[in-house]
Amino acid sequence: MYPKFRHEAMQEGHDAAVAEIDEQIAESKEHAEMFRSVLEKAAKRFAALAKVEEKHAKHYQAQKDAIAA
Numbered sequence: 001m002y003p004k005f006r007h008e009a010m011q012e013g014h015d016a017a018v019a020e021i022d023e024q025i026a027e028s029k030e031h032a033e034m035f036r037s038v039l040e041k042a043a044k045r046f047a048a049l050a051k052v053e054e055k056h057a058k059h060y061q062a063q064k065d066a067i068a069a
Helices: 002-012 013-069
Strands: none
Touching: 002 013
8 A cells, every 4th residue: 555655656746745654664564563573472372371271181181080980
């Protein structure tokens, strides 16, 4: 979206619009990096939680098996 608008603004000589669009592009890249970072952290945390849940499930199953025996 922005590259097309930027190109049109350049062709029409709207330097202020080009500068604004350049700022928006840079800001969008910053936001994308922030979201990527948060998603990476979330993935690591969920992976750790999955390991804990698996350990608990095995413990509960062992207790259930012991009661059933």
